[in-house]
Amino acid sequence: MKNFGKIQVFIPRSLCSIGKDINLKVNDEGLSAIEISWKNGLVTNIKPLNDKGKSNNQILFPRFVESHAHFDKSFSWVNFPNLKSNYENALSVNLEEHITRTTEKVIKRAEKSLELAINNGYRAIRTHIDTYPSQDEGIWSGIFNLRKKYSEYLELQFVALSPLELWSSENGELIAKKLAKNNGLLGGVLVPPFNKKTTKRLLVNMIRLAEKYSLEVDLHVDESSIEPGVGIKMLLQTIEQLNCEVSITCSHSSSLLLLKDKELSNLGKRISEKNIKIIALPLTNFWLLNRDNENSSLERPVAPVKQLQKAFVDVSIGSDNVQDPWYPFGNFDPFYLMSFAMPMLQLNPWDRLSLSALLIAPSRILKLKWDGIISIGSPADFVIVEGDKWADIFSGNLKRKVLINGRWN
Numbered sequence: 001m002k003n004f005g006k007i008q009v010f011i012p013r014s015l016c017s018i019g020k021d022i023n024l025k026v027n028d029e030g031l032s033a034i035e036i037s038w039k040n041g042l043v044t045n046i047k048p049l050n051d052k053g054k055s056n057n058q059i060l061f062p063r064f065v066e067s068h069a070h071f072d073k074s075f076s077w078v079n080f081p082n083l084k085s086n087y088e089n090a091l092s093v094n095l096e097e098h099i100t101r102t103t104e105k106v107i108k109r110a111e112k113s114l115e116l117a118i119n120n121g122y123r124a125i126r127t128h129i130d131t132y133p134s135q136d137e138g139i140w141s142g143i144f145n146l147r148k149k150y151s152e153y154l155e156l157q158f159v160a161l162s163p164l165e166l167w168s169s170e171n172g173e174l175i176a177k178k179l180a181k182n183n184g185l186l187g188g189v190l191v192p193p194f195n196k197k198t199t200k201r202l203l204v205n206m207i208r209l210a211e212k213y214s215l216e217v218d219l220h221v222d223e224s225s226i227e228p229g230v231g232i233k234m235l236l237q238t239i240e241q242l243n244c245e246v247s248i249t250c251s252h253s254s255s256l257l258l259l260k261d262k263e264l265s266n267l268g269k270r271i272s273e274k275n276i277k278i279i280a281l282p283l284t285n286f287w288l289l290n291r292d293n294e295n296s297s298l299e300r301p302v303a304p305v306k307q308l309q310k311a312f313v314d315v316s317i318g319s320d321n322v323q324d325p326w327y328p329f330g331n332f333d334p335f336y337l338m339s340f341a342m343p344m345l346q347l348n349p350w351d352r353l354s355l356s357a358l359l360i361a362p363s364r365i366l367k368l369k370w371d372g373i374i375s376i377g378s379p380a381d382f383v384i385v386e387g388d389k390w391a392d393i394f395s396g397n398l399k400r401k402v403l404i405n406g407r408w409n
């Protein structure tokens with residue numbers, strides 16, 4: 001099959017790196033018209049098209065990276081709906097789902113998620129997998145096999161999501177060994193109400209285990225509208241005390257938004273110093289947290305993206321759940337996420353930092369070889385959508401083509 005091509009498109013200027021001596025015009029919405037060529041899976045040339053009419057009504061993005069998914073439970077809403085739509089009931093319905101969970105069901109959900117993700121334009125996904133003692137033993141080997149099966153299309157990373165207690169047990173150590181061989185991470189939940197003494201002890205054990213097997217950690221932290229930032233503060237104290245080098249991601253970090261400006265700015269500095277990465281998950285936070293079915297509320301905790309970026313924290317925006325007890329909507333589509341997250345968080349699509357949180361920071365979180373910036377020599381890995389302005393992208397009726405390693409999908 002042919003592996004070369006040339007196309008005239010608009011590209012967000014901040015996602016394209018081109019020689020300093022080349023003058024690339026940028027329109028008011030931050031888009032530049034270019035002609036891009038590729039051969040054998042790599043970009044071979046980028047030429048400015050300074051005649052606006054030549055973009056052929058197409059906008060090009062690098063393929064996307066999903067920093068936070070749960071494909072072991074996606075599409076389980078049909079059988080396990082959470083009609084109260086709050087956090088507590090989501091958890092209890094999730095636990096009911098565990099009782100009927102089999103390897104076959106999990107792999108079926110995962111493959112449905114992967115097919116959608118590939119066709120919608122993702123090139124890598126970090127997904128959490130619920131991990132608990134009564135779990136069917138075949139689940140992990142089935143999940144690990146998916147990495148190989150889909151490796152041509154996307155990269156996969158798995159986080160074993162479990163109560164923190166697991167990482168203090170023998171079984172936890174066995175799982176950690178398996179994760180070390182399969183690009184896995186240790187996961188857990190750090191949300192109020194806290195028993196601080198117990199939580200700190202469990203955190204120490206978890207971090208030590210991660211250090212022993214050179215694993216990274218990705219925690220669901222402070223996904224709450226109470227006890228602002230208490231989880232992340234405990235985590236910081238623990239790693240400062242252990243003086244360890246474990247790489248840590250804090251997913252959610254929603255209640256940080258409720259801290260006073262000064263406190264948030266100081267906390268942001270400590271997070272940045274320890275190189276802790278944050279994943280904001282606006283869709284599930286807006287849906288579940290501080291929910292009151294009688295009254296609309298302005299208090300909608302979600303990680304304070306702008307304040308954290310100002311403190312030089314590496315912030316990504318992820319999707320979280322898809323059609324499960326935690327969130328009834330979504331379809332592994334980066335443009336669905338983008339078109340809701342930007343108005344919710346008041347992020348301008350023409351600002352570099354907004355696109356960076358959706359496209360570049362997630363590549364760093366997953367430590368991918370390519371950060372997603374398109375330049376000569378970068379992978380020819382694109383999603384090309386019909387349109388010539390952001391309103392077309394956010395129209396909800398998007399036509400797209402996906403190029404994977406120089407070949408149309």
Ligand SMILES: [Zn+2]
Nearest residue numbers: 070220320321
């Ligand atoms: Zn999650």
